[in-house]
Amino acid sequence: MSVDACVFCRILAGELPSTTVAEEDRAVAFMDVNPATPGHLLVVPRTHAPDLFTVDPADLAACATLAQKMARRVRERLGADGVNLIQSSGAAAWQTVFHLHVHVIPRYDGDPLILPWQPAPGNAAEIAAVATKLTGD
Template sequence: MTATPAYDPSNIFAKILRGELPAHKVYEDDKAVAFLDIMPRAPGHTLVIPKNPARNILDIDPEDLAYVAKIAKKVAIAAKAVFAADGVTVQQFNEEAGGQVVFHLHVHVIPRHAGQAMKPAASVMEKPEVLAEHAARLKAALAG
């Protein structure tokens, strides 16, 4: 068994947290941020991340993980309503062999419609204006 590598503060989500890269944020507080995936597998595909550094489930503080789960639930409820979805897929991957691509813990919240397959992961970059519109609708639902 190999040891879990150390957290890399140069990962793309750490850069988003520091404001070095833009994101279509839909929720933010002192512990977590939720923003739209720029290559969504379905409309409204949102990522929920902790603000504290954590590579994945193998090294995250249990309280931070519980908090991210709490926000993921809040986002799932809002996204199901906003996108008139029939269901919601929630995914979380750990380490390369487990499907993780960005090494800052993140939970995918993906609104789903019956009979519609998700797009392949990281396959189609969504238009910025579509993301902005989806973010505005989701942000409003989360604020209310």
């Protein structure tokens, strides 16, 4: 997808409407137009990067810092009981807009949002084998 066709780039350029709630040098937070819960917002880098694998580390750090700031804000100002931060990279991970973004989703006791992953005990040998592959540089 070209940067010109990227919906988040177009939002950042002022070509599409959005409700911005915070701006930093390298990152911007705006309300999600398809909110999972009241206060659901997105944090995006100002510079286009399709995903976690291609984003500049400084832009990623700026997004993480702004996501933390916004998580605190939704807890303090909206009375959220918790917060989910979700970053999806790749279609298999539910990414639908290919401009890196972090969902900041306020959670409220009893809210109807159900995420698809339900934790269950794993196989210890499989976990250890995968950990071996991931250890070290």
